[in-house]
Amino acid sequence: MMDQASRRLCGTEDNRAALHSGKWLCHESCWNDASKVSIETDHEIDIPCKGGIRLYAVPIRAGAEVIGSLNFGYGQPPQDPQKLQELAEAYGVTAEQLLQLSRSYESIPPFILELAKKNARAAAQVIGDMVLRKRAETELSQSREMLRLIVNNIPQHVFWKDRTLRYLGCNNLFAQAAGVEGPDAIVGKTDFDLAWKETAERYRADDRGVMENKVPKLNFEESQTRPDGSLLWLRISKVPLVGHGGQVIGVLGISEDITERKQMEAQARRLERLAAMGQLLGGLAHEIRNPLFILTGYLQLFREKLLQQEYATLPANLQKIESAAGRMSRITERFLTLAWPYQPRQEPCVVPKMLTQTLEFLGNELMKNQIRVETAIAPDLPPVQADPKQLQEVFLNLMMNALQAMVAAHGRGTLTVSAQLSAVSGQPSASGEGQKGNWVEVRIQDDGPGIDPADKARLFEPFYSTKPPEQGMGLGLWTVRTIVMAMKGTVTCETEVGRGATFIVRLPVAEGGRQQSVPSHQPGEPS
Structure with a gap:
């Protein structure tokens, strides 16, 4: 009331x-x-x-x-008449109403x-x-929504899996690459259910290794098949997901699409390789000229003998023609092997043989520029796991750099090539020391001007070069390092201004590799 x-x-x-x-x-x-x-x-x-x-x-x-x-x-409401009158006046009611209300109140x-x-x-x-x-639920919901927005708006593919390697979630980019409708559709699936099922076991082996070792695997490159069958290149990092008590509960992966960059790198490497080939064209013409002269000479002699019906010596003449043609074919094949695009493949490679072939390929260029070659190549080195064409590209690049440096400095020089078995890779371990093991170590040394310390710090950067533009795009040493790192090897440089430079390539011995004897190379021998 x-x-x-x-x-x-x-x-x-x-x-x-x-x-x-x-x-x-x-x-x-x-x-x-x-x-x-x-x-x-x-x-x-x-x-x-x-x-x-x-x-x-x-x-x-x-x-x-x-x-x-x-x-x-x-x-208890008041019953005092004076108090009731005051309340009645204040509230606009009668004192009788208030008294009645007070009397009806039960204590x-x-x-x-x-x-x-x-x-x-x-x-x-x-x-x-x-x-x-x-409030906590609202904050949690907002936090989850913010995390979802962040994960879906970063330009990387993100996924996370449980201990059994089943997907717990992903972002939109990863869902698109996987060929599923959205992040929710991937929950509970395995790699065998997705577009890359052919390579699923390799991915799962990586995931298991990260979880079992509790060690992140960072910034490695890997190919993946898209839902439409095209090839996708990714730079990937994987880290173990650690829950309460330090227990690994899954794995988190973040990857970046580097397909376009890989395509550009491949094109740039090909241009760099073609630039190097252009410098060798003069030597190629010279190498072909000799067997071509033999070929045309014997063909002319062959025709004269046919006209004179002198058949007795024709088989010998034909053999010499065939030999000259075969030599021309081998010369052009070596050149095209380096210049033509191809799909890399890993196989056991014998380093002494690769070095010998590279020196033979450069034979005319070395002789023309008065470069003396000294070798100390152990003939019985075990094979390394590598792509043969890429490995030859590494050696060719380093030798060409050495040749150009010596010619630019004093118009002649000595190229020293050595290969031996080493126990230290030069790759730093967690303790800061070199990793122990069996490594094939190749040293390519010149007696050119050496490399300035400021330039040495940037030697392996892409598009960095101290040479004139017509001698390359500055991708040579970057290509060397990229190839060697893909082979799990290292490349370093020892140099002193005025005393030449030595590039050291160390490659791990192939698993189960046995030492193989290769005939030592004598500079100047015909290929």
Whole structure:
């Protein structure tokens, strides 16, 4: 009755306006005198009410923050005539109505009031806990949504798997590459269910290794088959997912599409290789001229003998013609082998044989530029696992660089090529020392001007060169390093200004590799 009476005094139907009118006396007492004070002080409030009874208010806490207040009124309404008259005038009712209301009130035992206060405190705590939990759920939902947005908007493929190598999730880019409708569609699948099922076991072996060793595998390159069958090149990093207690619960993978970059690199390497071939064209013409002269001479002699019907020596003449033609074919084949694009393949390669072939290929160029060759190639080195054409490209690149440096410096020089078995790769291990094992070490040394320390620091950067533009694009040594690293080897340089440079290539011996004897190369021997 008292609340309704004071509400009518506000003269408005709008509760918000009524609250600000100062005439809604019951709410003024409940809010300003009780709840607001309990919120500001973070304490329970138990005070007399303007309506003649008492008000109890308890703060609602969500963690350390007070977010509201819970209150109720209690107590015996007044029956004193003077007090009733004051209330009647304030609330716009009669004293008789108030007296009747007071007489109808049934007193509540004190223990019931204490129980009511206790329940109010408990209700405030439950409300606070509910608000806290709701906030946590909202924050978690927002955090998950933000993480989802981040994962789906970064320009990398992201996936994560459980211990059994089943997918737990991925981002949109990875889902597209996998050929599934979206990230949710990949959950529970394995690599055998996706577009790259042919190479699934290789990927799974990587994942198992990362989880079992608890060691990340970072920045390695790998090919993958797209849903349409085309080839995708990726740079991948995989890390173990470690849960509570240090237990590995899965694996996280992040990869970047480098297909376009790989295509550009392949094209750039081919251009670099063709530039090197262009420098050797003069030598090629010279090499072909000799057997061509023999070929044309014997063909002319062959025709004269046919006209004169001298048949006895024709078989010998034919053999010499065939020999000259075969030599021309081998010369052009060597040249085309280096210039023509191809698909790399890994196989056991005998380093002494590769070095010998490269020196033979450069034979005329070395002789023309007065470059003396000294070799110390162990003939019984075990094979290395490599692509033969790429390995020859490494040796050709390093020898051509040495030749150009010596010719530019003093128009002649000595090229020293050695190969031996080594126990240290030069590749730093976790302890900072070289890795122990069986390695084939190749040294290509010149007595040119040496390399300035500032240039040495950038030797293996792409498109960096100290040569004139017509001698290459600055991709030679970068290509060498890229190829050697793919073979799990290393390439380093030892140099001193004025005392030449030595490039050292170390390649791991192929598994099960046996030493093989190769005839030593004598510079100047015909190919």
